[in-house]
Amino acid sequence: MLFFDIISLFQNYESFKDSSVGSTKIFRYSDLLKVMNKYKDICTIVPIGLSIEKRKIFKIKWGIGKIKILIWSQMHGNETTGTKSMFDIFYFFLRKKNCDLVKFFKKNLTILFIPMLNPDGSEIFQRRNAVNIDLNRDAICLQSPEIQILFQEIKENKPNILFNLHDQRSIYNVGYKSFNPAILSFLSPSVSMEKDIYSISRKKSMGIINFMVKELHKILPDIGSIGRFSDELYPTATGDRLQKLGYPCVLIESGNYPKDFQKKIIRKYTALSILAGIYFISYKGYKGEYLEKNYKSYFSIPENKNILLDKIYRKIQIHKNKNKFLVDIGLMNFEKFDLMKRNITIFTKIVDIGDLSNFFTYEEFIVTGNKFYGEKGKNFPEIGDLENFKIF
Numbered sequence: 001m002l003f004f005d006i007i008s009l010f011q012n013y014e015s016f017k018d019s020s021v022g023s024t025k026i027f028r029y030s031d032l033l034k035v036m037n038k039y040k041d042i043c044t045i046v047p048i049g050l051s052i053e054k055r056k057i058f059k060i061k062w063g064i065g066k067i068k069i070l071i072w073s074q075m076h077g078n079e080t081t082g083t084k085s086m087f088d089i090f091y092f093f094l095r096k097k098n099c100d101l102v103k104f105f106k107k108n109l110t111i112l113f114i115p116m117l118n119p120d121g122s123e124i125f126q127r128r129n130a131v132n133i134d135l136n137r138d139a140i141c142l143q144s145p146e147i148q149i150l151f152q153e154i155k156e157n158k159p160n161i162l163f164n165l166h167d168q169r170s171i172y173n174v175g176y177k178s179f180n181p182a183i184l185s186f187l188s189p190s191v192s193m194e195k196d197i198y199s200i201s202r203k204k205s206m207g208i209i210n211f212m213v214k215e216l217h218k219i220l221p222d223i224g225s226i227g228r229f230s231d232e233l234y235p236t237a238t239g240d241r242l243q244k245l246g247y248p249c250v251l252i253e254s255g256n257y258p259k260d261f262q263k264k265i266i267r268k269y270t271a272l273s274i275l276a277g278i279y280f281i282s283y284k285g286y287k288g289e290y291l292e293k294n295y296k297s298y299f300s301i302p303e304n305k306n307i308l309l310d311k312i313y314r315k316i317q318i319h320k321n322k323n324k325f326l327v328d329i330g331l332m333n334f335e336k337f338d339l340m341k342r343n344i345t346i347f348t349k350i351v352d353i354g355d356l357s358n359f360f361t362y363e364e365f366i367v368t369g370n371k372f373y374g375e376k377g378k379n380f381p382e383i384g385d386l387e388n389f390k391i392f
């Protein structure tokens, strides 16, 4: 058996990271066209259809193995980490093509990667497609050409396993006991409203996720951990639909690490998690009951809790008329893409006011008893206000 050494991959990551892939959050169609070229010698790259605004959607094929893994990214155009991580993996395949692990993958796997399922959204750093449909809620009606292309590829290739790559907001904490941001989260989507029904496809993806999480625990950072999404069924979501149709689907949400605004650290964890997943699949195979053997351990991965804010000011005194109140003010960052400058501006807005003692935060200011001074002489905040207030 070939040993999968995630610690050494983690330590040597910089040597196989594709540094031509930018380190900002933006990854547009023009970036994709440039980056893909480099892999022409080791991959087959073909257009498989057109988006609403007639941009090409590509499929990159690597490997000669029997096990087919189909991976797609950027179905939400502004969720770019998965795409970058996958190019790091291809760079690893390119640079280390004579290493045993890469040869082992190549012999056992055929990887089909659709690097940007929503190129129109990606072009303007937008979640939805050109007519504002959320592709991840279009898996039953199949109205968008982009989602039709994905389903057509799946129908034609009949992959054994699917990986669905996303980025998640910074609001998720692993567990509820301490500040512990979800650096990565996983989901094996449900196949039924009834919680304890597990299809073979779901058991397989649960088993794969178990292995990935176990490996990631060997390289966890000082802060943050790995979370699991709740089992709630979203019938119109892509993963839920495909898993119900019998395709094991692993959903990865690239999360957040304190001050890693460009997600450089998260990109590394995402790439290593995918490598762990494909190692497990190529080592165990997809037939028999090897992948799903320990599927129940999936539930020992702690659940994500929506109890994390970007910033909290604690115990501020606000007042209206002659009444005084002691409150916490919670804020979140919102991104706006400037098409002309091609950069992202961050706005921090108030999202909650009151007792936020059960919320954790990336940035905390304990200002006990200090007074709030808002714009235009107002002494209490409003939800949605920008961080334009003073405290003293």
Ligand SMILES: [Zn+2]
Pocket: 076, 079, 136, 165, 166, 167
């Ligand atoms: Zn997403």
